[in-house]
Amino acid sequence: MSTCKIKKGDTVKVIAGREIGKEGKVLSVDAKNGKVVVEGINKVTKHEKPSAKNPNGGIVESEAALDISNVVYLLKGKQPTRIGFKVEKDENGKVVKKNRIAKKTGEVID
Secondary structure, eight states: OOOOOOOTTOEEEEOSSTTTTOEEEEEEEETTTTEEEETTSSEEEEEEOOOSSSTTOEEEEEEOOEEGGGEEEEETTTEEEOEEEEEEEOTTSOEEEEEEEETTTOOBOO
C-alpha cells in the first residue's frame, strides 16, 4: 500500500457507509491494513467478562475501524480536501523535508 495520508489527530469526514456525513478526530491509523478508528464513529457493542480492568464486566461500547478510503481529510475542520506530498530538497538534491499539502488550496498541513 502507498504512503498513508491520514494521521492520528486529523479531523476527517465519513464519505461512505452507514455513518456517511459524520465528522470526527482520528484516534488511530493502521496503515498496513488501510484502516482508521474515528472518535464517535462506527460504534459497536461488545460483551466483556469481568476482569481486573473491568470488575463488573457487561456490555461495553467502543469505536470499530473504518476503511481509510471511506474518510476524507477536513482542512481546518470544515473544508474536505485530498492530500498530496511536496518534497523539499537541498542544493545537492538530498531530501530535506516531506510535507503534506492540501490539493484544494496548496496549503501546507504539517
